[in-house]
Amino acid sequence: MNLLTAQLPGRAPRSGKGLTLGIWRCMLVAFVLVLSLGFTQVAVAQADPDREMSSAAPGITAEQWRQVRSGETGPNFRDSRHESTYNLINASGETWRILRNRWVSPFGLIAIIGMAAVITxxxxxxxRKQLDEPRTGRKLFRWSLFMRSLHWTVATLFITLALTGLNLLYGKFVFRSLFGDAFWGWMISASKVLHNYLGPIFGILLIVLLISLLKDNIPKKQDWVWFKKAGGLTGKHHPDAGFANGGEKAWYWLLATVGLVVVASGFVLDFPNFNQSRDTMQWANIIHAVGALGLTAVALGHIYIGTVGTEGSLEAMTTGYVDETWAKEHHNLWYEEVKDQAITEEELAARKSGDSSGDISASRPS
Structure with missing residues (x-):
């Protein structure tokens, strides 16, 4: 059953366009609410700019560290929460700080900048990878309006979370010195709120996207050949590919594994009210940062290939249709299955003018 045309008994069918508009409206309302929370927190912080300095703790001495490690700390160093056995000054926190500052942060930056440099x-x-043959002008349906809307929503959230996460990790080394504490305070507060509130939404929609694409991303024998030929960069011919090629499947399973680990660790950090220990939160932070930085680096390659890197690829996710030549060269096995469904640009224009949800009613073979 088509997800967009399904309806409850006794209820009029709802067009795909109306459903998509509803999804975007809900996302817009959620974004406005989250943004308003960010401005609220900024206003509170700016009302008392000296609050942080007045509550700052003095430096920890070597003797205090010795007491913490030996377990000799008194009640002044204890966490005040009920039945807490943690020290406010703790060795595990120092281990987390070293891992984050000496390993995760620098190597994550190297991975992202290195990937950007390689792509450039x-x-x-x-x-740019151009088509080997001229376009035929005949179009093949590839993505429904629902799937395109879901893809762009998840992509927008991913980019927003990546930028806010990078700002939380590295922003103070750039923007604080450039614009001063006032602008930096607003920027970091807004980044924190956006990251914390949009993260769970991204996690839920990512799961929906992964489930929707699972059938087309089951690994097959031709995928190994695709990788051996570097997706067509080596050799004279494009390697065989079905609806999804080897590279697309690799990106899918990276999101289905590392992506879900990042989502899960993000939930642990976002909702610290389920009796997580401090050690659990620290490890969740390290895992979340490592996974997110790795995904961000790989995503640069995915974005490049799907936009300026390959002629015709972006059209699939903007119009829902691809040119026959593009399908034949990049996804030849899928093309053989659907080539009889190709339509001319005039037929496509007539279909869209006659039915505002025209491409949604189309379907592709299983």
């Missing part, structure tokens, strides 16, 4: 160098040397 590749584009300068190789350039």
């Amino acid at each position: 160098l590749f584009y300068v040397i190789v350039g």
